[in-house]
Amino acid sequence: MLRSFRGFGIMLVVICILLAACSSGTKEETTAGISGTQSEEATSTTKVEPNNSETKVVKDQFGEVTIPAHPQNLVVFDSIYAEYLIEMGVTPQIVLYTPEVEAEYRPAYFKEHGVQTIEVEQYQYNYEQLLALSPDMILTAGEGMEQGVYDELSKIAPTVALDANSEMERAMPKLAAIFDKTEESAKVLAEFEEKAAQAKDKIATALGDKTVLVLRVEHNRYRFMGPKGGSSSVFFYETLGLNSPEAIKDSTDWFSQFSLEFLPELNPDYIFLEDRTLVGYDTKKSMEDLKASQVWANLKAVKNDHVFPLKTSEFVSGVGPIGSVKLMDYVVGKLVP
Template sequence: MYGKLMRFGVLMLALGMALSACSGTSGKQEETAAEKTGSVATKVVRDQFGEVTVPVQPKNMLVLDSIYAECLIEMGVTPQLVSFVPEIEPEYREPYFNDHGVKMIAAEQYQYNYEQLLQLAPDMILLRGAGLEKDAYDDLTKIAPTVALDSNSEIEDAIPKLADIFDKKEEGSKVLAEYREKAGQTREKIAAAIGDKTVMVLRVEHNRYRYMGAKSSDSSAFFYQTLGLNSPEAIKDSTDWFNQFSLEILPEINPDFIFLEDRVLVGYDTTKSMKELKESKVWNGLEAVKNDRVFPLKTNDFTVGVGPVGSVRLMDYIAEKLAP
């Protein structure tokens, strides 16, 4: 997921002399101890790779996942620094971070600039553990104590673990309660409008097409579990997040509604694929297309914009299209 990361020989020597983190056996996120080290209060937490000693009150925390940064802010913990990839962030997030005084550090997608991170002098680093390579984690621990949260981007899973680390269980429960209430209202509104009609998320990529599986995690869970949307029968048992398919099977899938994603990725061009789709007889023969039941879906909104704030915005957008 994070790609092959560049190593800098000279830099690694410098990193070895910088702040180091403690790692040990794997386990669930939880605070296990608190102690004084010099004048800085610390505690031991568990992450995806083991135990980590972190400051009780970080003064220069760097979050390498903007979804997690949003979760923390909504729980009353404002990080000082957040990694920010402008091309893939939802529109609302930059002003959101600005409003909360979080400094955004421009970054490349799937890359870590270790020299840049070292210069930031964080006293704690927090990022998503799902898909993280151990070598990348080890390099980050040479910069500052690093917590690789044993989670993905689903806030139902991530928020309780973040709340444990920062002693914000009550606040985390409140954020999730509000999220669930909103989700329930949206689910009922959509169900009343479309009943058991089916919804497909179709991703247009460079030289290929993929559909979202209904039994995966991340945004799949958001669409098909949180909002209770029905997947077309032909693809309802897919456990992969996105599945490649040929346009010729679209009539077999035959969704009542389609959310169409024109995939955004740095250095990516979907122009040819989108043109071929729109000109396809198979595409234009679908009832969803003929009945104007195809709606655009921004990559940034449903892959990166799924924090507590972004999820509500996405719910409103989906409801606006399915239950106007």
């Protein structure tokens, strides 16, 4: 009888110990579960991380393309597009650029905004280099791009070839629509237009009906900028309101070739002279021939010392919200006493 009672007592103690252990484990697990839930809630109220798996469909030069809603490694081909994005509040991770033809201010500008710059050869596509960068999206200008090039880029990452050129008023709103920055884009453009209007008024007051020619010196040839040629023509002849020589007032070509014998017919009051910059390009002989010619020496602009140098990079790649203001200040500084 006593032995049975002792055995029952021992069994009762063992059961109590087991129940206590189970109860303790359940409490710890419950506490951990609550703690985890509270931590997740706290995180969600302090910082909302973008869902990197989200996508959206946009239209570009070649049709519709599915892109990440929040790209984490965006590679931009055109440095001017990168400037547009930054000024709208979108910072790309990588920008490709050719140092020889890049606007002087822009490398420091990109460094200031934490954008990695990758040097590339002008007009070349290094697909292996791009693949090594592991982009989750590629952005480039679509006008002038061949379908084959676009197809190769699309194999590396979703590629948006914007149906625009580098012109700010065309490209920026389309970029803004892709990145949901329409309001920011409108603000940047409005600020620029206000500065441009002030510059235009100053020039009109100072020059009246005097004419301005943008002359490009190239290897073995000369070209003039048409006032209705689009791209940079818009900046000089529409945004700043410069008057072109009468003989070319209806030219719709960005740049048209001409012979030196045509210069007296143009005979502008002011000339912005571009020494064309291209990788591996030599314009020395063409420039020497121009300045040694009698027709050049007899031009009004030359006689009055109204010929001003113009860098290719300043008006080809350097016409973003930052660069355009710099170029505008340069033009006003030369034309307005």
